[in-house]
Amino acid sequence: MNKAISTTDLGINIKSADRVNRMNFVRFNDEDARLLKELGKVVEPNADMIVEDFYLHLKKFPSLLQIIERAGSDMDRLKNKQKEYLIEMFCGNYDDHYFLQRIKIGVIHNKIGLEPQWYLGSYAGYTKMIIPLINAKYRFNKTKANRMIEAFNKIIFLDSQLALDAYIKDLTGELESTVDSYSAFVDEVAEGNLTRKVAIPDNEELARLGVRLNEMTSRMAKMAGQTSEASDGLGTTIAELLEAVNNQSSGANQQAAAVNETTSTLEEIRAISQQTLEKAEALGSVAERTRSEGERGKDVIEHTIKSMETIRGQVQGIAENILALSEQTQQIGEITATVNGLAQQLKMLSLNASIEAAKAGEAGKGFAVVAAEVKDMAEQSQQATVQVNSILQEIQRATDKAVMVTEEGTKVVDSGMSLVQQSGQAMQSLTQTTREASLSSQHIVSAIRQEATGIDQIATAMSEISRATTQFVDSTELTKNSAERLEDIAKEMRDSIKTYRI
Numbered sequence: 001m002n003k004a005i006s007t008t009d010l011g012i013n014i015k016s017a018d019r020v021n022r023m024n025f026v027r028f029n030d031e032d033a034r035l036l037k038e039l040g041k042v043v044e045p046n047a048d049m050i051v052e053d054f055y056l057h058l059k060k061f062p063s064l065l066q067i068i069e070r071a072g073s074d075m076d077r078l079k080n081k082q083k084e085y086l087i088e089m090f091c092g093n094y095d096d097h098y099f100l101q102r103i104k105i106g107v108i109h110n111k112i113g114l115e116p117q118w119y120l121g122s123y124a125g126y127t128k129m130i131i132p133l134i135n136a137k138y139r140f141n142k143t144k145a146n147r148m149i150e151a152f153n154k155i156i157f158l159d160s161q162l163a164l165d166a167y168i169k170d171l172t173g174e175l176e177s178t179v180d181s182y183s184a185f186v187d188e189v190a191e192g193n194l195t196r197k198v199a200i201p202d203n204e205e206l207a208r209l210g211v212r213l214n215e216m217t218s219r220m221a222k223m224a225g226q227t228s229e230a231s232d233g234l235g236t237t238i239a240e241l242l243e244a245v246n247n248q249s250s251g252a253n254q255q256a257a258a259v260n261e262t263t264s265t266l267e268e269i270r271a272i273s274q275q276t277l278e279k280a281e282a283l284g285s286v287a288e289r290t291r292s293e294g295e296r297g298k299d300v301i302e303h304t305i306k307s308m309e310t311i312r313g314q315v316q317g318i319a320e321n322i323l324a325l326s327e328q329t330q331q332i333g334e335i336t337a338t339v340n341g342l343a344q345q346l347k348m349l350s351l352n353a354s355i356e357a358a359k360a361g362e363a364g365k366g367f368a369v370v371a372a373e374v375k376d377m378a379e380q381s382q383q384a385t386v387q388v389n390s391i392l393q394e395i396q397r398a399t400d401k402a403v404m405v406t407e408e409g410t411k412v413v414d415s416g417m418s419l420v421q422q423s424g425q426a427m428q429s430l431t432q433t434t435r436e437a438s439l440s441s442q443h444i445v446s447a448i449r450q451e452a453t454g455i456d457q458i459a460t461a462m463s464e465i466s467r468a469t470t471q472f473v474d475s476t477e478l479t480k481n482s483a484e485r486l487e488d489i490a491k492e493m494r495d496s497i498k499t500y501r502i
Contacts, residue, residue, distance in 0.1 A: 019099050026158060028094070032151040037092025039148050042137050043130060044087055050129040051082045057125060064118060071112035086126065089155055102159055106166025116167050123156045178206045182213060192499040194221035221502040231493035238487045245483055249476045256469045261398045263466060265391055266459045272391070273455055276339070276384040277448045279377060284441035291431075291438040293366070298431040320443075328458040333392055335451035340385040342440055342447070346378030349440070353433050360426050388451075 138145035353371035357364030
């Protein structure tokens, strides 16, 4: 019958069949039990001496004395217990109860921290004292003495097994319990609970691991807290960055639209300026031909009308003061102002020429036609300058005051011309007038060419501005996309940190 015996302190279960197997393995039989019982009669009278010798030896080891002191025991009590333990080895009845008592002694040793090396070593002390007693008792019967020693060794082996079983089970139980505790703790940490601390066991190695686990959790909690603060700060910074980028992007788009509108306007101005230049060059050609004809007419009149006073005509030169342009749009404004002034002067000259041609009679009819054409050209040029001025005003509005225009300076230089009343001076005055008209035409062509150059420079500058603005808009869009991605990352960080309880 397999009757189960147990120690509730340690949870060791040894069935009767297990006990029998252990005894059979060391070849312990009834004869051994009988011999040990007989040997007890030899040992018991010497038990006090054996125990005393054992404790004299024990005092040589301070670490053992400290274990006994921590256990709260004393030498007298221990000696009595040791004597009972020694005598029980030779009881002759090695049943389940004997095994249970031996296991309980192993449990007590483990509880007070007495490791196997010490209580297994005590068996060497028993052997040292008891074997001489056996040899002395059975000195005349060596065979029996040897059987007695053999039986004695067998019971020592059985007691050693039971003591080691208790120690190993205690160690294994503590290890399993601690591992289960650590495993549950790690599971909670994995689920985000960083507020717990693992209980530190008595075992030094396991305690060191527990301390490291607690330190790890504390550092993780600190890191999680720092990461949470960092993610919150990052979220705030990214929100501010997105707001700034959105504002910047809006302004950049508006600027790009204004630049495109300005560029289109400049293209229109360039086309009008080219037309004005072509008309001015045509006017210059007519004026030059008129001057040549006037010179030839003057020569004929000088030869035919010697008595006529030389026609003197004075036309005050046009004094042009064009302010140095600080910006390209100001250059264009002053050039168109100059063109407008010249156009007005041409109209005046053509009017005077018409009057003189009328005075000259038949001789002045050809010149009157030329003067009328000059007048038309001057009016067209004046209309072109008016259109240019209008376009410049549109440019100023489109570029948001990008082009500043200075006030037009005083541009009218009155030209006084005294015309002699005598008919002989009429051709001279006409010749002088045509010469001035030719010079004015040259000035107009030069001014319009300068205007065209200025417009080209403005168009080039606007093209550069347009490219820079486009790059800025693209860069702003990339920055916005990056900021939005950072915002998503910060949100993911915050969501991840919420998993942990700190």
